[in-house]
Amino acid sequence: MRYLIVLILAFFVFSCNQNSVSDSSVYFGGQIVNPRTNFVLFLKDEQILDTLILDKSNRFLTKYENLDEGLYTFKHGLEFQYIYLEPADSLLVRLNSWDFDESIVYSGVGSAKNEFLLNLFLQNEEEEKEIFSYFKLDENQFQHKIDSLKNVKETIYENFKINEIEISEGFQHLTNVAINYPLYRLKEIYPYYYKKAYRLASFPVLSEQFYDYRKSIDLNNDHLLFFYPYQNYVVNFLYNQSYVEKEKDSTKNDITTNVLNAIVKNVSSEEIKNTLLKRIVVNDFLKSKTTCAIDTTKIEIFLKNCSNQEYIDQVQNLVSDSKYVENNKLLPDFEVVSYNNDSVKNINNIIKNKKTVIYFWSTEYMSSEYLVSRVQFLQKKYPKVHFIGVQMQPAYIDIKTDYKLKKLDSSQQFKLLATSYANNFLTSRYPRLIITNSNGLVMNGFTYLDAKNLEKELNKLQIN
Template sequence: MIKKLLIYTLFLTLTLFVGCTSNEENSTYFGGKIINPKSNFVTLHSMEKIVDTLFLDKNNKFIGKLENFNEGLYYFIHGNENQYIYLEPLDSLMLRLNTWDFDESLVFAGKGSKRNNVLIDCFLEEEKDYKTNYKFNKLEPKEFKRKTDSLIQLKIDSYNNYIENNPEETFGFKSLLKVALTYPIYSRIERYPIVYTKYSKTKEFPKTDTDFYNYRKEITINKDSLMYYSAYSQYVKNYLYNITYSLGYKPMTNEYSTNFTNDLLKTIDATVCTPESKNAFLKQTVIGHFYRRSTCNIDEKVFNTFFDLSANKKDLKQVRLLLNDSKYLKKDTKIPNFTLIDFTNGNHSISKIIKNKKSCLFFWNPEYFSKNYISSRVKYLSEKFPEIQFLQLKFGYDSLDRIDNLDIKNQFFIDTKSEANNFLTSKMPRTILVSKKGIIKNSFASISSKNIIFQLKELSEK
């Protein structure tokens, strides 16, 4: 009932937005209203490209008129959250959402709304299914397969029912809808072996029948247009990992071995055909595994494989900078002095701030970490290790860009003049663990890694 009332409200909003331009039959419109906005604009994206930036008015409404528009999957971003939409020429798609409950409150109205409400319902249903069905990973392979086959059939039935009642839908949307409904289940099947070992506490993967992955016959993993759709990209990722594990590797949890990462990069190169998607997966893998290890003690073999396989010049440059950054500071050496700026525009010396204090220095970039995540993670770690000082050091200066729920006295900025830029050339996040005497104990840790707990514990005991 609530959703119906919201939809009715949206139709009134739609009339206000586009009623005066309804005769312009060649235009596509995208707009809506944001409750409790996190910024004054919404960006519309096609893959990695920004299609338009739409600013909110005084009533927190926005509207965009899109000319010569192509049918396809898009996504919009507001604040640090995003969601997908499927647009067709001549659509007049309006949304309404409350940022306090972003996905659950999202509802569409106007031309094109039916298919987009179906997509958001698929997303929310999958979130619920994931939590409910995660326990299936405890089952033996045959029983797990029986359960997931039943789920897949239910999704196919839902798909057929929708298509039967909406024969006007395009081939493109039909294909996307089938992905939205079924690929999350396929993704869980690909992930099953590694999660099963976690629950069974064995060091061996379960033995599966030849038909365990029979759905693969109907799947393609080379659709560039869907690589930015999480249901699709997550399946491809899980598939690539599963294929690499099948080369003879044992289950891994906290970090991946150098040989596994190297073979995964080669699997990506051999399996993903489209250059853009291949380059994206290569970069995601080499950087993701590096941060997962939470140390600068690396084998350059992996990086060299990445340099050989990637064809993206921007990615190559950034990863080379990351590699150089990891070499700049050494374990068991004194941390170099550098300047910081506080929220009153005052300059501070890092050597004075950390003097006689065991410290965790977290250099962060909003491009990679949201403030909500940092707040949650730092609060958890600082409560677990109260004897360690946790400092948050942001790239760039913005006196209004404070992380809520964290002590402002522990938050600083790194401007372009700071000596810290010597080891932050990649502009990627970095965590440095320092002893009471200012000696580096880990020069390239990661607060998102499971290994950080062991590393902080070791620091706290010294």
Template sequence: MTRKIFNYIALSYLLLAITGCNTSKENSNTFFGGKIINPKTKYLVLYAKDKVIDTLLLNDRNNFLGTYDNLEEGMYYFKHGNENQYIYLEPKDSLMLRLNTWDFDESLVFAGKGAERNNILVDIFLEDEYERKLFYKLNKLKPKAYKNKIDSIINFKLGTYNTYLETHPNETDEYFKILKTALTYPIYSRVERYPINHVYTNKKKDFPKTDESFYAYRKELDYNNEVLMYYTPYARYTTNYLYNLTYAKGHKPMKDEFSSDFTVDLLNTISSEINAKESKNAFLKRTVLDHFYRKSSCNVNQEAFDVYFNLSSNDKDKSLIKSILEDNKVILKGDEIKDFSISDFTNQAIHIEDFTINKNTVLLFWNKENISKPYISSRIPYLQKKYPLLNFAIIEIDGNNTNRIKNIDIKNQYYINSKQLDNNFLTSNMHRTILVDKNGIVVNGYAAISSYNIEKQLKELSKIN
């Protein structure tokens, strides 16, 4: 708390320095600025929904400032490095932030007009992070005892909401919706996850039995708010709700991968429960992709994809999924890996047959638009350490020798020009991992490093003599 008070005082001086000399005409605009300690990059990106609003450059003192005309009230979020956080902006706000990237969320504090409503949102976020450990323990409880605990927590959250409502009568109705969502939806989200978490925590095979009162709160919630769908607490709740409804159709608990029947039922549940067109299409796309990658195999659940194509109305999304399915037909299990080259960071081309000969190999093809460098830089070293006998190649699709990933040896980094492939297996630009044995034979044509199944697949690959 002392550190936050210090940051607030320092930020108040910064606010005066940045906005103090502006004219009254300029003060009718909306300001968003601040200071970043130990910056990861020289800029910060501001988003509305999934669209970039502005890229804000840091000056030599690591300060930044954006000025906006006719800015709409609502939720935005900013990204710096591989971290992000939400902010709520209204016209004529002068919102200034201060944060230290070494302690990103915990150090974040706001000053200026609009600060109070954003500081409480950050506090709620931090409290929710703290509560994760508590809920892990609560998942062990039987339904009735769990429900009693949840009711008590919800009443406390609503008390916080009502107090803020009474002491801040000038806040808008739209902000109060966000505040209530931030306070309560993470709790409701965990209630929707309770059945599956109870099974995992207690190592059971069947879901606990609950009655209608267990989900009584559902009657009060809105499942089709297009704006809130971009706010993590709301989107996470909706996802957990849809999965829980699908499990209730008679499916057994699943962990490593979802059956084709479950995926089909989930896609139909999304279609029936979500009316907002943009949100429905987003959930359909994410579901069919997540389940495909979770499987970590080139074996396709064709019925699930057929249902997806029938339900989605987004032609761009459907084109991407079709490209993935076409890519999946090129380089299958049992094929010999051959007829293309990868380039190292000295621009030296290496035939893939030479790279894999006498080495059990993991080929990760990636594109920065579809998988993040920070994720690769944390995931791959972990897998390399756990499976030291495997030969790893991290290959950027249509990249070059300048886009290096930190924490990964440069000797393991390569790039490929997909346009020069005779049989292009990377048309979608989506990440794809191919597992090859030391004889150059593909043992998995479409693995995924994010899957639960990848480790047992790598373990088996390590054993091949």
């Protein structure tokens, strides 16, 4: 049945153009079952190249002239997947947004290589479920496990090559990264988790051959920066270097500072260096034990070495936002609009005489699954605390039309007016939490759903 549906879709797409596909033209189209929105985004390196509107049958089709060979991304709703396109490809995709990756079916010219990439992605997802059991193995056992995983992936690749007449050099290079870099990442994090599993005082002593693969690693490949297996490996390599630095010198005990310095030392590509510096400093800021405290040393390293002005502005806005709402003072009043647009309310009237967590959220920075599960968990664990959601999405999402977000209580969901005072402390657009006591005093003016001390603070709030 699914095969028949794909054939019908293929007929629809190709019947839209009776001319044969030229050598340089690329067609990309498909169908979305249970669409979240009425469009699909087509991106390159996180930059939107095109917005593809769904028709009344939830189909889309586009033609690109002289599209460069390489890795692209299509995104629908909050989910995305990679595709590799070459001149003369005519790629069709069909998926159900309720089960995004697992439901994807490709057809047309170029489908085989993209189905192969998807299978590798799903294989990596399955491996992630088992990885923590590997870290109790000794070096030889662990290496044997890595070799076994690699053999499985290479077998998939060999089966793919049997039916492919010609495989481009670019795709071969991407395949090498897709197969090996997730495994290299496991080797980078192995010492840390082995030490943790056995509660050792230091990292295990490893053979000289353990990291031989590093000789072939390029930390400065701009073309792969936004390919998750590549960036994830690079970050974990840098963290491994940082933990080793800490073990060699006890004065270098701040891992984030070590990572920032490791980026400066090991990465020469401006684009990769800027991206990683911002990623590390923002993550540290949002998830620090001291709940979004400002560490001037880390900020200074970032500002000194980042050459991307947009990233600099984002981090400086984040720092400024964190200072705007002061602890142990009354929350500055601001207006919000009820979910149904039926009233404008002042936040201080909503939280009056209530112990409250106000969470400003945006699915640009966290998945809807995580947002819903985390909020529901906290609500259940802290029933005496009032949780209020304020949507700060650039493009407003109607939560009742999203099958995940609709689990949120719409009566406790609000959105901001463009003129709301709250916009003064949301300039970075990063999600944040504000915690107030029943007197309206700010207990924490800037924290985050992932902050390490959040539950400790909520425990204190609930019992006082």
